[in-house]
Amino acid sequence: xxxxxxxxxxxxxxxxxxxxxxxxxxxxxxxxxxxxxxxxxxxxxxxxxxxxxxxxxxxxxxxxxxxxxxxxxxxxxxxxxxxxxxxxxxxxxxxxxxxxxxxxxxxxxxxxxxxxxxxxxxxxxxxxxxxxxxxxxxxxxxxxxxxxxxxxxxxxxxxxxxxxxxxxxxxxxxxxxxxxxxxxxxxxxxxxxxxxxxxxxxxxxxxxxxxxxxxxxxxxxxxxxxxxxxxxxxxx
Numbered sequence: 001x002x003x004x005x006x007x008x009x010x011x012x013x014x015x016x017x018x019x020x021x022x023x024x025x026x027x028x029x030x031x032x033x034x035x036x037x038x039x040x041x042x043x044x045x046x047x048x049x050x051x052x053x054x055x056x057x058x059x060x061x062x063x064x065x066x067x068x069x070x071x072x073x074x075x076x077x078x079x080x081x082x083x084x085x086x087x088x089x090x091x092x093x094x095x096x097x098x099x100x101x102x103x104x105x106x107x108x109x110x111x112x113x114x115x116x117x118x119x120x121x122x123x124x125x126x127x128x129x130x131x132x133x134x135x136x137x138x139x140x141x142x143x144x145x146x147x148x149x150x151x152x153x154x155x156x157x158x159x160x161x162x163x164x165x166x167x168x169x170x171x172x173x174x175x176x177x178x179x180x181x182x183x184x185x186x187x188x189x190x191x192x193x194x195x196x197x198x199x200x201x202x203x204x205x206x207x208x209x210x211x212x213x214x215x216x217x218x219x220x221x222x223x224x225x226x227x228x229x230x231x232x233x234x235x236x
Contacts, residue, residue, distance in 0.1 A: 005035055012044045021051035039068030043075055046082060055085035066095075073103035080112045084119075092116050100129070107136035165199060166191050166214035168221035175224070189218040 008031050015024035025048035032041050046061035062079035069075055076099040083092035093116035099109040114129035133141035160167070170187035191214060200207035220230055 005031070005038075008035075009040055009044065012041075012048075016044070016047060016051065021048040024048040025052070037064070037068065039065040039072070039075065042068065043078065046078060050078070050082060050085075055082045058082040059086055059088065071102065073099045073106045073109050076102070077106065077109045077112050080109075080116070084112065084115055089116065089119055093120065104132070105136060107133040107141055110136065111141055163195050163199075164192055165195050165210070166218045168218040170222075172224045173222055187222050189215065189222070191215065191218075 008027065012024045012027045012031075015021070015027060025045060028041050028045040028048060032038065032045070035041065042061045042065040046058040046065065049055070049058035049061065059079065059082045062075060062082050065075040066072075066079055076095050080092045080095035080099060083089075083095065092112075096109065096113040096116045099106065100113040103109060110129045110133035114126040114133065117123075117126035117129060130141070130144060134143045167190045168187070169190070173187075176187075191211065196210055196214065197207060200210050217230065220233060225233070
């Protein structure tokens with residue numbers, strides 16, 4: 001690339017460093033139009049899209065970057081990461097393997113390789129890759145703390161009120177994306193029948209009202225309302 005192009009690349013990196021991926025994407029796409037196909041510009045376009053949480057759109061940019069320079073481990077590693085987050089697991093595993101084999105000393109390649117191996121249930125191999133990544137770059141790749149199954153279950157066991165009437169679990173509607181890995185946990189509303197029956201005081205009309213009220217309360221959680229906001233809806 002020319003000196004002018006080098007300055008443009010630096011400006012794109014600066015935009016990414018400032019946390020302005022939209023600006024970086026615009027500059028990269030403009031440069032591709034003006035300068036022509038270039039693997040670095042494709043790579044930076046993909047990076048900007050990843051920072052905007054758009055991995056499926058980043059994949060083609062990273063693929064073109066790899067086509068332009070197949071020996072660059074950073075290009076292929078980022079392609080593997082984008083494919084992994086776009087749920088293209090087989091392609092992600094293959095590119096992660098190629099990146100790690102091409103440059104065993106590149107820590108990010110070891111890390112992405114570990115992600116794909118974990119997905120395949122190859123935990124021992126994944127842990128070895130994580131150890132490699134930690135050895136190569138301990139600051140950015142800390143070694144995971146492992147729990148036994150019993151320890152993990154003890155830590156995640158919820159301490160719920162035994163007289164709870166209802167519970168919303170999952171990702172609230174305003175926080176959800178409807179494709180890819182950011183879709184969030186599926187929403188679920190639980191109603192505790194015996195608690196509701198006991199809370200209603202033996203009156204059928206009260207029970208019907210309380211079931212509806214509890215259901216609406218949990219639906220409001222799904223829609224993104226917190227407890228304080230529900231006070232104005234008479235749902236607290």
